[in-house]
Amino acid sequence: MSADSNQLIDKVVDVTNVKDRLSLDQIVILAIKNLLGDANINLYRAIPHVDSFYYVVSTQSNTLSKYESELVTKSFAQLQQDPLFARCYSNQHMQADESRCVWPLSKLGIHYGFIEINNIQQRTEQQAVVDNFVAIYCNLSYLINEAEKDTLTGLYNRKTLDGRLEQLLQHAQALKKHSSQQGRSDAEKRHYWIALIDIDHFKTINDTYGHAYGDEVLITISKLMQKKFRKEDLLFRYGGEEFIVIIDATTEDTALMVLNRFRQSVEQHHFSTIGRVTISAGVTKVDLMCPSTTLVGQADKALYFSKSHGRNCVSYYQDLVQHGKVAEPKFDNDIELF
Ligand SMILES: Nc1nc2c(ncn2[C@@H]2O[C@H](COP(=O)(O)OP(=O)(O)OP(=O)(O)O)[C@@H](O)[C@H]2O)c(=O)[nH]1
CATH class of the missing domain: 3.30.70.270 (Reverse transcriptase/Diguanylate cyclase domain)
Known part of the structure; x- marks a missing residue:
């Protein structure tokens, strides 16, 4: 097995070892950053029930916040002013322009947010890596959501x-x-x-x-x-x-x-x-x-x-x-x- 494959599997192990949303956001973003080299990544996570506000986890500062209250928020309307995000949300597919790619994070009709990557190199190969991490992120988000629910009523437990x-x-x-x-x-x-x-x-x-x-x-x-x-x-x-x-x-x-x-x-x-x-x-x-x-x-x-x-x-x-x-x-x- 090549060193690259080992590195990839290590990242998958890290990502699947988390139990809460904030750790998942941070580990996914760090895994992608590690695998893509010096890509600049933002993860916008939908906050259910709070006016569709988004927390953004970003690699720009190189210090991912441990506390949600320290993260920057953007409203859904603000994000939708960006045509790439608007297209991504309505098509529910990755969208790209000359400098950026934006992936929707959703599963079974639940929208978890977006991942935005700037300065992405070697597009096809790198996009395939991100596609897979996006799928893992959505699967784990779904499991975290299910674990929060009461089985009889479907309300939060x-x-x-x-x-x-x-x-x-x-x-x-x-x-x-x-x-x-x-x-x-x-x-x-x-x-x-x-x-x-x-x-x-x-x-x-x-x-x-x-x-x-x-x-x-x-x-x-x-x-x-x-x-x-x-x-x-x-x-x-x-x-x-x-x-x-x-x-x-x-x-x-x-x-x-x-x-x-x-x-x-x-x-x-x-x-x-x-x-x-x-x-x-x-x-x-x-x-x-x-x-x-x-x-x-x-x-x-x-x-x-x-x-x-x-x-x-x-x-x-x-x-x-x-x-x-x-x-x-x-x-x-x-x-x-x-
Ligand atoms: N069917 C069902 N009953 C449950 C469940 N969980 C708790 N209970 C029952 O809920 C009942 C609660 O009764 P009490 O706390 O005495 O209260 P109450 O009869 O509603 O009386 P007040 O609250 O004073 O009006 C108990 O009999 C529990 O066994 C459940 O998941 N399903």
């Missing part, structure tokens, strides 16, 4: 919540910094809410109609969530019959309106055999400085309030604290473990 929340907070902070540097205030208007949603009397549903029927109820409610919340909102199955939604909304009125609209849609849905099912929810405003455990703890307190005040309602943590209906913790990080 609990394991994914912390990572996604962290990514969202970092992105919001980066956006805020970027906007204030440019003297714009859009990011200041951007707020997130975390809602914990729980199906009422679910144990009775299981006990009366069986576990399989209970599963059907979980699937129906997940589908209603996907229909009623916007694509920017992140939906998780948090536990058995508990769900979490991270809502992207400018005001608390909007966040509460969206949650109540979902609550009513469940109440009005006709479930075969059983008829009516209701849900209760607790919601809290996301403080960018708060750890996710604190935020979920606040939403849980508000949910508990909804459960003990008639169910089929939405309670807002900050409102409950303001009116003395739940005690404000002495420290933000107060977590009752047992």
